[in-house]
Amino acid sequence: MPTSEFALIDRYFAAQRRQRPDVALGIGDDCALLIPPTGQHLAVTIDTLVADVHFFANADPANLGHKALAVNLSDLAAMGATPAWATLALTLPAADENWLQEFCRGLFTLANRYDVQLIGGDTTHGSTMVITLQAHGFTPPGLALRRTGAQPEDGIYVTGTPGDAGLALAAAFGNVVIAPEYRDYFQQRLERPEPRITQGLALRGIASAAIDISDGLAQDLGHILECSGVGARLDVERLPLSPALAASLDREAAWRTALVSGDDYELCFTVSPDRAALLTAVAAAWDCRCTGIGVITGEPGLQLCRADGSTFPLEQSGYDHFG
Numbered sequence: 001m002p003t004s005e006f007a008l009i010d011r012y013f014a015a016q017r018r019q020r021p022d023v024a025l026g027i028g029d030d031c032a033l034l035i036p037p038t039g040q041h042l043a044v045t046i047d048t049l050v051a052d053v054h055f056f057a058n059a060d061p062a063n064l065g066h067k068a069l070a071v072n073l074s075d076l077a078a079m080g081a082t083p084a085w086a087t088l089a090l091t092l093p094a095a096d097e098n099w100l101q102e103f104c105r106g107l108f109t110l111a112n113r114y115d116v117q118l119i120g121g122d123t124t125h126g127s128t129m130v131i132t133l134q135a136h137g138f139t140p141p142g143l144a145l146r147r148t149g150a151q152p153e154d155g156i157y158v159t160g161t162p163g164d165a166g167l168a169l170a171a172a173f174g175n176v177v178i179a180p181e182y183r184d185y186f187q188q189r190l191e192r193p194e195p196r197i198t199q200g201l202a203l204r205g206i207a208s209a210a211i212d213i214s215d216g217l218a219q220d221l222g223h224i225l226e227c228s229g230v231g232a233r234l235d236v237e238r239l240p241l242s243p244a245l246a247a248s249l250d251r252e253a254a255w256r257t258a259l260v261s262g263d264d265y266e267l268c269f270t271v272s273p274d275r276a277a278l279l280t281a282v283a284a285a286w287d288c289r290c291t292g293i294g295v296i297t298g299e300p301g302l303q304l305c306r307a308d309g310s311t312f313p314l315e316q317s318g319y320d321h322f323g
Contacts, residue, residue: 008123012100013088016108020084020117032119034085040138043081047071051129056172061099063191064131065106070195071214072135073114074265077200078212080145081137083114088121091130114197145203145210145269150228154208154270156294157279159196159286161242162217163254164189166261182244193265194288202282203269210269218259218314221268222302233303234294236312252312259304259314270296 014027025033036042049068051057069086076083088107111118116135168190170176171183178186196212203210209224218234225232236255245254266288271279283290297303304312 008095008100012104013118013121016111016118018108018112018115018117020115022084023117023119026117026119027121032085032087034119037138039141041141041144043076043079043137043139043144044134045072045075045079046132046134047075048130048132050131057129060191061102062106065103065108066110066192067106068131068133069107069110069116069135070193071265072133073110073116073195073197074193074212074214074267076135076137077196078145078210078267079137079139080143080200080204080207080210081139082201083116083135083137083197085119085136086111086116087119087134089130089132090121090123091126091128092123093125093127093129095125114195140204143204145200145207147209147211147224147227149207150209150224150230150270150296151272152230152296152298154272154296155276155292156221156232156234156268156270156296157290157292158213158217158240158266158268159199159290160194160264160266160288161240161245161258162213162264162266163239163245163258163261164242165193165263165265166216166257167245167248169261169263170257176248178248182248185242185244190263193263195265196267196288199267199283199286199288199290202286203267203279206275206279206282207269207271210267213262213264213266213268215262216260217264217266217268218302218304224268224270225296225300225302228296229300231297231299231301231303232294233297233305235307236304237307238291238293240289240291240293255312256314 022035024035073083168186171178211220211224213220239258241254306312
């Protein structure tokens with residue numbers, strides 16, 4: 001068992017394999033020294049995960065290490081940024097050696113996939129486990145994806161199958177029963193989200209606006225609408241449901257789950273009609289679905305419609321951290 005904060009850092013965090021050439025000095029001093037690439041914008045994001053708020057305190061530590069980084073990489077993906085560096089602040093009730101080893105395994109396995117180097121952070125003792133991770137990436141000037149560019153007649157698209165993580169969470173609270181053959185799938189979708197880095201980079205110069213789905217598709221799409229000063233009409237029957245979700249809920253409950261559930265970390269984005277063919281071409285190589293679900297309108301507000309034109313009611317739009 002490490003006997004001090006410094007021994008803990010040296011053993012579990014400083015001895016990582018990933019060493020990027022743009023890191024002049026990494027873990028071990030008061031600050032990291034970095035070499036940002038010439039002519040690139042630096043994209044920075046940060047997320048905090050609190051035990052029994054954002055994850056169960058007894059969650060698998062390897063999954064937790066993966067997710068702590070994945071949620072930040074998802075933000076970089078939504079901006080079309082190439083990942084580079086990360087910092088980590090951990091508040092731990094105890095320095096459990098087995099927990100730390102597994103947490104780092106999950107964290108660094110994902111970091112190595114996307115060439116991310118951990119360059120520093122902090123460890124403290126506290127009564128509640130808190131994981132704060134900051135990620136840094138690069139975008140060429142003028143090519144970052146933002147929430148402000150959606151225009152009337154742009155198509156609205158989403159990657160993957162929203163709603164899966166939300167159903168897993170509902171099952172964890174006993175609000176729904178999942179068939180045994182789907183449990184591993186849903187748990188994987190909740191605990192090990194896949195950041196859509198490949199998709200975000202491919203959308204540079206194609207998407208007019210983008211956001212990642214962390215608080216629910218309807219709510220996060222609403223942020224694009226508000227920032228762009230537009231509205232949207234979304235066809236709920238075009239929502240891409242996974243076979244597992246479609247088999248677990250009736251049709252309207254599945255639509256609601258796909259619209260309001262957080263923790264999906266898929267991308268929602270808009271594309272002008274003249275670039276739709278280009279999107280189709282690049283999306284053909286993706287390892288996830290890309291589905292058109294609606295259109296941007298000039299009239300403010302989000303309209304949810306069935307195929308017959310009738311309105312689909314939605315009482316809740318998504319997760320509220322203070323709700």
